[in-house]
Amino acid sequence: MPLCKLCMEEKQLVKKSHIIPDCMYRNFSDEHNSYVEVLPEELLDQNSLSRRRRSGIYEGDILCKNCETIISKFESYGCPILYSEGTLNPKIAINAKHFTTNKGKTFSTLENLDYTKFKLFLLSIIWRCSISNRVEFASVKLSPGHEETLRQMILTGDAKSIRDYPIIFSYLKNDLKSSEILIPPHKVRRDYFNTYRFVITRFIFDFYITEGKSIMNSLEEATLKPSGSVLIFHFDTKDYIKDLILAKGKNS
Numbered sequence: 001m002p003l004c005k006l007c008m009e010e011k012q013l014v015k016k017s018h019i020i021p022d023c024m025y026r027n028f029s030d031e032h033n034s035y036v037e038v039l040p041e042e043l044l045d046q047n048s049l050s051r052r053r054r055s056g057i058y059e060g061d062i063l064c065k066n067c068e069t070i071i072s073k074f075e076s077y078g079c080p081i082l083y084s085e086g087t088l089n090p091k092i093a094i095n096a097k098h099f100t101t102n103k104g105k106t107f108s109t110l111e112n113l114d115y116t117k118f119k120l121f122l123l124s125i126i127w128r129c130s131i132s133n134r135v136e137f138a139s140v141k142l143s144p145g146h147e148e149t150l151r152q153m154i155l156t157g158d159a160k161s162i163r164d165y166p167i168i169f170s171y172l173k174n175d176l177k178s179s180e181i182l183i184p185p186h187k188v189r190r191d192y193f194n195t196y197r198f199v200i201t202r203f204i205f206d207f208y209i210t211e212g213k214s215i216m217n218s219l220e221e222a223t224l225k226p227s228g229s230v231l232i233f234h235f236d237t238k239d240y241i242k243d244l245i246l247a248k249g250k251n252s
């Protein structure tokens, strides 16, 4: 019998596990849920924007039925927060507030999130990309130590502390095109940490691959907190592309 990659037990494995949650693909704004998958360096090239895909990527023989259920429970919690009526769900994130700074920057805050469920929902995506054999996720390879820690966190439902694998959460505004773009998770060196950045349906997730070390105040301020609040930066797509190119330059 093969080994399930989450519980590490010999079990019958399911034939179809999504690596990126299905709800994310279902929420592309295009009427056919089609989307454009681009690599970060291709983002400025108009020709690459014509390469459309229509369905999500899945893989068989990685998870048993039980573990598939563990992950789908996190998805049932996380997906409606991101996608209810195309916006952040006011019923779950009941205290969503929106702010504009005196320099014209905008951001939102969410409160009353379930820290464990929402954090593990997001971390399960980067863990699945890392264990996946699909070529589309070949650029995501966590070290064996981090992969194992995340496996145990997901399996036991332990989201650990604010300093363990913090995630920064941003939103692309003012550009319809950005709602149809998927940039697969890719490595970016950010704030002295190795991070993986993933862009889908206007959301940008920066996963900081760090455990137990101190993190700077600004990161601690913005990431999802055990109290259930999180800060969401809003970016203009053009500014975001500039930032992306800068980060890419630092990384190379």
Ligand SMILES: [Zn+2]
Pocket (backbone or CB within 6 Å): 004, 005, 006, 007, 008, 009, 011, 063, 064, 065, 066, 067, 068
């Ligand atoms: Zn399992």
